[in-house]
Amino acid sequence: MPTTGLSLVRQHTETIKPPRALWVPFEFGRPLGAPNNPAFQRQVLLAALKLLEAPEGPVVLTDFPQNAPVSAEEPPVLACPYVPPAEESNTTDAEKFCQAFKTEMASLRPWYELAMQKRKRTTLGLSRLSLDEMTDFICSFLAEAPLKNPRQDIPLASELRYAADDLKAYYNEAVTAQPGMETSDSKLLAKWFWENTVAGKVLKTVREACARSQDKALQGVAAGQLVPRGFAPTPAPRPEPPK
Amino acid sequence: MPTFNTFPWVKGPPLSERRVAIITMAGLHRPEDRPFTRDSGDYYRIIPGNVKSSDLIMSHVSLSFDRSGFQQDWNVVFPIDRLRELADEGIIGSVADYHYSFMGADDPLKWEQQGRFLSGLLKKDKVDGVLLIPI
Numbered sequence: 001m002p003t004t005g006l007s008l009v010r011q012h013t014e015t016i017k018p019p020r021a022l023w024v025p026f027e028f029g030r031p032l033g034a035p036n037n038p039a040f041q042r043q044v045l046l047a048a049l050k051l052l053e054a055p056e057g058p059v060v061l062t063d064f065p066q067n068a069p070v071s072a073e074e075p076p077v078l079a080c081p082y083v084p085p086a087e088e089s090n091t092t093d094a095e096k097f098c099q100a101f102k103t104e105m106a107s108l109r110p111w112y113e114l115a116m117q118k119r120k121r122t123t124l125g126l127s128r129l130s131l132d133e134m135t136d137f138i139c140s141f142l143a144e145a146p147l148k149n150p151r152q153d154i155p156l157a158s159e160l161r162y163a164a165d166d167l168k169a170y171y172n173e174a175v176t177a178q179p180g181m182e183t184s185d186s187k188l189l190a191k192w193f194w195e196n197t198v199a200g201k202v203l204k205t206v207r208e209a210c211a212r213s214q215d216k217a218l219q220g221v222a223a224g225q226l227v228p229r230g231f232a233p234t235p236a237p238r239p240e241p242p243k
Numbered sequence: 244m245p246t247f248n249t250f251p252w253v254k255g256p257p258l259s260e261r262r263v264a265i266i267t268m269a270g271l272h273r274p275e276d277r278p279f280t281r282d283s284g285d286y287y288r289i290i291p292g293n294v295k296s297s298d299l300i301m302s303h304v305s306l307s308f309d310r311s312g313f314q315q316d317w318n319v320v321f322p323i324d325r326l327r328e329l330a331d332e333g334i335i336g337s338v339a340d341y342h343y344s345f346m347g348a349d350d351p352l353k354w355e356q357q358g359r360f361l362s363g364l365l366k367k368d369k370v371d372g373v374l375l376i377p378i
Binding site: 001002003004005006007008009012015016017018019027028029030031032033034035036038041042044045046048049050052053057058059119120121122123124125126128153154158161162165168169172173176182186189190224225227228229 | 251258278317334362370372
């Protein structure tokens with residue numbers, strides 16, 4: 001079967017030596033270079049497909065000559081969603097934290113809805129929870145009293161990871177629908193989410209709670225599937241292997 | 244990192260006559276499909292050629308790559324719209340009826356047998372050009 005492909009790590013491709021590959025100088029997660037840029041994606045795609053017509057092999061590895069385009073405009077500093085201070089009451093810290101999280105979620109809802117209208121899609125759906133169910137489910141880990149697993153087909157720990165993935169997607173889809181943000185830098189988006197939103201703080205706290213859990217699967221999720229290494233405050237302990 | 248002792252070089256017709264399929268490592272699938280796991284025997288998901296952008300989500304386990312590009316535009320990971328445009332313009336022959344999605348970040352040698360099996364299925368779909376896309 002004739003194959004051609006993209007390569008994000010040239011050194012790996014030099015070792016494996018597939019028949020045809022186009023090395024691209026793009027970040028992981030964006031093999032075609034740039035979202036919302038059909039012309040650039042087409043250039044990359046055509047360069048890879050044309051290798052199928054390369055006259056001689058058996059190993060062809062070429063370099064794509066351009067970096068991924070970035071927005072000509074300096075991206076605006078992403079604003080932290082406004083969260084009013086919690087009123088003093090008999091609520092627990094976990095409940096106040098959860099309330100601030102829900103308020104922030106609601107404040108982004110118009111942008112998320114606009115994003116769905118514009119793109120005619122959403123990448124949420126892994127957890128199969130509604131936004132309200134997802135928020136309650138994640139909040140229950142703040143109180144270290146997880147709700148009953150809403151899914152019968154997958155373990156609780158997997159459902160937590162999928163809910164966290166859906167939550168991150170919700171924030172990213174919403175904020176990238178704001179003016180000037182469509183081609184924004186992924187690192188800026190990650191920094192915004194993990195350092196400036198209540199949701200980011202919630203997931204970091206959930207990670208710590210899972211690391212303390214007796215549930216090995218939750219410990220495993222805490223160790224590497226909730227918060228990227230660069231934003232996790234301290235390494236969560238890895239679960240001990242079964243004896 | 245696997246290395247190979249053989250270097251097969253398979254030629255084919257001009258690009259304008261090729262039928263092209265995508266194999267992605269991005270852990271993509273339809274919402275109704277099972278999310279990817281590391282369970283033994285969990286290899287790939289099938290993506291129908293007429294898939295809509297609203298039909299694909301990502302359950303890749305790794306946190307080591309950007310997802311915000313895919314969240315804005317699926318073509319930055321799975322360039323099916325671009326491929327369809329090239330087919331409409333006659334630059335490629337056609338787009339396959341089925342594409343396949345794996346979840347990378349694993350030992351690719353585990354997939355060798357499945358790769359050979361999929362190669363047979365791709366031939367039945369008359370595919371003669373496969374585009375391999377990492378994440």
